[in-house]
Amino acid sequence: MFFHANDKLAVIAANRCGHTNMYHYFGMEPYSNDYSDKEVVWNTWKHHHNPIIVLRNPLDRVVSASIHTANYNGIGVGNHHDFFVYHSYLYMHQLVACGDFRVIDFYNLEQYVPRRTDVLQSFTTYTHVDENIAVEDVYVQNSLYTLQALRQEVRDYKELMATRAQVSVKEWKELTAHGN
Numbered sequence: 001m002f003f004h005a006n007d008k009l010a011v012i013a014a015n016r017c018g019h020t021n022m023y024h025y026f027g028m029e030p031y032s033n034d035y036s037d038k039e040v041v042w043n044t045w046k047h048h049h050n051p052i053i054v055l056r057n058p059l060d061r062v063v064s065a066s067i068h069t070a071n072y073n074g075i076g077v078g079n080h081h082d083f084f085v086y087h088s089y090l091y092m093h094q095l096v097a098c099g100d101f102r103v104i105d106f107y108n109l110e111q112y113v114p115r116r117t118d119v120l121q122s123f124t125t126y127t128h129v130d131e132n133i134a135v136e137d138v139y140v141q142n143s144l145y146t147l148q149a150l151r152q153e154v155r156d157y158k159e160l161m162a163t164r165a166q167v168s169v170k171e172w173k174e175l176t177a178h179g180n
Contacts, residue, residue, distance in 0.1 A: 001013070001014050001015060001019060001038065001041065002014075002019035002020075002022040002023055002033070003033055003041045003044075003045065004022065004026050004028070004033075005044060005045070005048055008050060008175045008176075009048070009050045009051075009052055009175050009176070010044065010045045010048035010050065010051045010052065011051075011052045011053065011054075012041070012045050012051075012052075012053045012054070013053070013054040014054070014056075014061075014089070014091060015061075015065075015086065015087045015088075015089070016056065016060075016061045016064045016065055016087050016088065017054045017055070017056045017061065017106050017109075018054055018056075018106060018109045018113060019054075021109070021113045021114075021115055021116070022054075022113060024116050025113045025114075025176070026176075042094060045101075046098045046099060046101070050102075050175075051098075051100075051101040051102070052101065052102050052103070052104060052167055052172075053095065053101060053102075053103055053104070054103070054104045054105075054106050054109060055092075055103045055104070055105065055106060055157060055160060055161060056106035056107075057106075057129065057154070057157060058090065058092065058150060058153040058154050058157050059129045059133060059135065059138045059150075059154060060106075060129055061087075061088050062088050062138045062139065062140060062150070063129060063138050064087070064088075065087035065088035066088075066138075066140060088140075088142075089144060089145070090144075090145050090149055090150065090153045092152075092153045092156035092157050092160060093152065093153070093156055095156070095160055096156050096159065096160070101164065102164060102165045102166060102167045103160065103161065103164045103165070103166050103167070104166065104167055104172070105161070105166060108169075111169045112167075112169055112172045112173075135147065135150050135151045135154060
């Protein structure tokens with residue numbers, strides 16, 4: 001998970017939601033703030049006067065995490081189950097109960113945070129599942145969440161995208177100018 005806060009904004013990008021690009025955009029060493037206590041991050045974020053989060057369809061995140069895990073097969077990743085779970089964990093339920101925050105639609109992220117080609121990046125997975133694809137079609141059994149939990153994650157995502165304001169590209173550029 002990427003997290004950055006200053007006096008203008010607090011932004012979160014979960015794994016497989018452009019978090020590596022966020023590190024580069026803010027001039028941070030990739031994965032340097034991989035917080036062990038995510039509750040501290042969530043509390044800091046939701047109590048900030050301008051919380052922003054990048055949201056991606058959870059089914060795309062699962063597919064992307066599956067591809068990402070397969071790409072690292074045999075490259076010293078260790079436990080592939082844990083690697084997959086780490087890249088596909090569910091979090092929308094935490095957002096539904098949060099106060100006011102705005103979103104960046106992952107599918108427009110390159111307008112906000114251009115993908116750099118001159119630095120190390122994680123494997124890119126341009127996944128975009130068809131809206132007729134069922135949760136069962138992409139669910140991967142794991143120890144962290146159930147099929148029912150993934151279904152709820154998709155419902156929460158759709159609700160959040162329909163009810164939360166999006167940050168404009170222009171405002172994002174103003175908020176993040178000069179390395180903020």
